[in-house]
Amino acid sequence: MLIQRKTELTYADVTPKDVYANRRKFLRDLGIAGAAAAIAGERILSIASPNLTAYATSKLNFVKGPFSTDEKITPVNDVTHYNNFYEFGSDKGDPAKNSQNFRTSPWTVSVEGEVKSPRKFSMDELLKLAPLEERIYRHRCVERWSIVVPWIGYSLSSLLKMFEPTPKAKYVAFQSYYDLGQMPQSRYTGLEYPYVEGLRMDEAMHPLALLCVGMYGETLPNQDGAPVRIVVPWKYGYKSIKSIVKIKFQEKEPPTTWNLQASNEYGFYSNVNPNVDHPRWSQATEHRLGELFPRKTVIFNGYADQVASLYNGMDLKKYH
Amino acid sequence: MAVFLVSSIPFVLLCTRLLRNDLGINPVETLQHTTGDWTLRFLIFTLAITPLRKTLNLPELIRFRRMLGLFAFFYVVLHFLTYLGPDQSFNFSGMWDDVAKRKFVTVGFAAFLLLIPLAATSTTGMIRRLGGKRWQSLHRLIYVCAILGVIHYYWLVKSDVRKPLMYAFFVGIFLLWRVWDAYFRRKGKAPATVRPEVSTHTNLPAEKNV
Numbered sequence: 001m002l003i004q005r006k007t008e009l010t011y012a013d014v015t016p017k018d019v020y021a022n023r024r025k026f027l028r029d030l031g032i033a034g035a036a037a038a039i040a041g042e043r044i045l046s047i048a049s050p051n052l053t054a055y056a057t058s059k060l061n062f063v064k065g066p067f068s069t070d071e072k073i074t075p076v077n078d079v080t081h082y083n084n085f086y087e088f089g090s091d092k093g094d095p096a097k098n099s100q101n102f103r104t105s106p107w108t109v110s111v112e113g114e115v116k117s118p119r120k121f122s123m124d125e126l127l128k129l130a131p132l133e134e135r136i137y138r139h140r141c142v143e144r145w146s147i148v149v150p151w152i153g154y155s156l157s158s159l160l161k162m163f164e165p166t167p168k169a170k171y172v173a174f175q176s177y178y179d180l181g182q183m184p185q186s187r188y189t190g191l192e193y194p195y196v197e198g199l200r201m202d203e204a205m206h207p208l209a210l211l212c213v214g215m216y217g218e219t220l221p222n223q224d225g226a227p228v229r230i231v232v233p234w235k236y237g238y239k240s241i242k243s244i245v246k247i248k249f250q251e252k253e254p255p256t257t258w259n260l261q262a263s264n265e266y267g268f269y270s271n272v273n274p275n276v277d278h279p280r281w282s283q284a285t286e287h288r289l290g291e292l293f294p295r296k297t298v299i300f301n302g303y304a305d306q307v308a309s310l311y312n313g314m315d316l317k318k319y320h
Numbered sequence: 321m322a323v324f325l326v327s328s329i330p331f332v333l334l335c336t337r338l339l340r341n342d343l344g345i346n347p348v349e350t351l352q353h354t355t356g357d358w359t360l361r362f363l364i365f366t367l368a369i370t371p372l373r374k375t376l377n378l379p380e381l382i383r384f385r386r387m388l389g390l391f392a393f394f395y396v397v398l399h400f401l402t403y404l405g406p407d408q409s410f411n412f413s414g415m416w417d418d419v420a421k422r423k424f425v426t427v428g429f430a431a432f433l434l435l436i437p438l439a440a441t442s443t444t445g446m447i448r449r450l451g452g453k454r455w456q457s458l459h460r461l462i463y464v465c466a467i468l469g470v471i472h473y474y475w476l477v478k479s480d481v482r483k484p485l486m487y488a489f490f491v492g493i494f495l496l497w498r499v500w501d502a503y504f505r506r507k508g509k510a511p512a513t514v515r516p517e518v519s520t521h522t523n524l525p526a527e528k529n530v
Contacts, residue, residue: 082345090480092345143478145346190479261479280424280475282417289345293409 055080055100057218062152065133067208067306073136074147076216078289083223084141085242087178087193089185095223098185104227104243111159113248114169121159123227127213129162130154134217135210137233139240140272140301142258144294146286151231152214157205165201165249172204173197173254174230175246191261197241198254198268199232200310208233208306212240234303236270267320271311272301276320323384327391330358331398348406355399360473360487362392363466367494374501386442389462393439396432424475431468434461463498466491 085095088102109126112118121129132152140146160172178194180186186193203209210231213220220226225242232239238258248254258266265279274284274297285294300307311319334354337343343350366388373381408415419429438459441447447455470491474484 078345086479090478145349188480188482190481277421280422282422287346287348287407292348292406294407 055096055221055223057214057221059218060132060152060214062132062134062214062217065135065154067303068134068136068150069138069148069302071136071138071148072290073150074289079147079149079215080221080223082145082289084143084237085223085225086189086191087176087183087186087195087243088223090189094185096221098183099222102182102222102226104222107227107245109228109244109247111163111247111249113173113250114166115249116164116166118163123213126159126211126228130158132213135231137210137231138301139231139233139237140286140297142236142238142266142270142278142283144281144283144286146288146297148288149215149231150217151210151212152217153210153212153231155207156209156211156230157207159211159247160204163249168251169249170201170251171249171254172199172201173246173248173250174199174241174244175248176241177243177245191257193257194245195241195257196254197230197239197256199239200253201249202310203232203307206307206310208303234271234300234307236266236272238266239270269311269316269319271299271307271316271320272297273299273316273320275299276317323387327362327387330354331394348402351402352399352407355395355402356473359392359395359399360466360469362388362395363462363469364487364490364494366392366462367466367491371494371497371501375497390439390442393435396435400432424472427468427475428472431465431472434465434468438462438465463495466495 081096082092083095084092085099088095088098105123107123109121109123110118111121131154133154134150134152136148136150138146139149174197176193176195178186180193183193199209210233212225212229212231213227215221215224220229225240228244229242230240230244239256253268256266256268259268272283277283283297286297287294298304334351338347338351366385369381369385369388373379404410404415408418418425420426438461441450441455441458450458470484470488473487474481477484
């Protein structure tokens with residue numbers, strides 16, 4: 001039997017969080033940018049690139065989970081300050097700035113639809129539903145950037161298996177929280193809200209599909225989809241819906257937000273595939289954050305051994 | 321000289337940020353977006369000169385136009401290099417493939433190509449060699465470049481089109497002004513006039529038709 005041990009060092013032990021969250025201040029305190037000229041320069045630069053904002057998260061207990069890659073983990077600062085979370089604005093830096101007061105407690109996730117007994121979960125219940133695992137996954141955005149993230153959670157199937165789906169349940173639909181009052185920047189982003197996504201039942205039940213409550217040893221920062229999201233590492237990032245409030249078993253293929261916005265560009269399946277181009281750019285290569293030159297994109301984002309069989313006999317160009 | 325220094329500020333700031341390793345989390349994207357933004361802005365500044373000069377009756381503004389246009393070219397060259405280098409790894413066949421297949425790259429690349437003859441014929445010697453009239457006709461290509469540049473940006477964004485539309489607004493205003501101006505001039509009563517003797521000592525062709 002494999003004895004699993006909680007990691008003793010956390011990411012915060014390498015660089016204390018208050019230091020990396022305020023790294024510019026840290027450098028200034030060291031006197032590196034001490035001169036008056038530098039201060040003047042700083043003021044100009046701070047307009048061009050606003051200071052990084054801090055955020056509140058707390059530590060989680062977890063064990064090492066399966067499927068982890070040994071690729072170099074993307075620095076936590078990149079994953080928390082380069083986000084697509086259109087509810088908080090369409091610039092990559094917007095979510096970190098605009099989501100800081102987002103209220104994620106109390107939080108309820110409702111599981112409903114074609115099941116025998118629908119029910120609601122509090123975050124406490126979700127956190128205790130199965131042992132939390134750390135899984136280091138590659139994450140590939142449709143925009144051609146990619147990251148490697150140590151997510152924390154458990155297989156989505158652990159939750160879904162608690163339910164007895166009716167024979168009609170063929171798909172699982174997901175819905176994000178939406179409140180214009182808390183997300184005023186969403187108004188100008190050109191998408192319809194609430195954000196919705198969906199998976200075919202076998203995709204949702206696949207052990208790789210993660211119900212995610214944390215990353216880098218801690219609970220999810222708001223800008224990364226707090227308090228609970230899914231991570232589907234073989235699909236483009238927008239399938240990994242954030243801040244989930246509703247999970248629904250249903251018969252029909254659910255509508256998905258980016259597909260509603262531009263159906264020729266974003267399909268229901270959205271599997272990472274270097275051979276099927278986005279109409280406006282090639283998907284053959286990707287830009288791993290932190291690297292200068294692009295690298296080749298791998299089919300199913302490198303998870304073909306696990307998931308390719310789900311799509312046997314399907315035309316991946318047609319069902320992109 | 322002042323215009324040269326001011327126009328260089330975005331470039332100097334970009335270099336400072338590059339040296340300080342302060343280009344954000346995706347430095348390549350920051351370089352591409354910043355140089356693209358400044359290209360469009362300088363195209364718009366260049367297009368603004370004639371309308372402002374005539375409506376505000378400030379003929380001396382013409383002295384700045386060449387410098388502004390050349391800075392638009394300077395920023396588009398940087399923009400192109402950030403695409404060719406970090407994005408395409410200097411792989412020309414990949415680049416041609418991209419240009420041929422993707423319409424937003426096609427229009428962007430076309431706008432870049434069209435700016436080359438304008439930059440090349442920007443010297444006083446070239447103006448003289450071409451003759452004012454032909455030079456002017458050639459340089460009207462900047463209208464096409466600005467429109468293609470805005471389309472390039474509009475087609476790039478995923479869903480938030482506010483910034484491309486803002487650029488489209490300014491390009492539209494300054495181009496519509498020209499249509500309106502030409503219409504009134506044909507009717508023989510120009511809405512605003514410029515004393516031609518002022519523009520002659522700038523070594524540039526008289527600007528009546530631009």
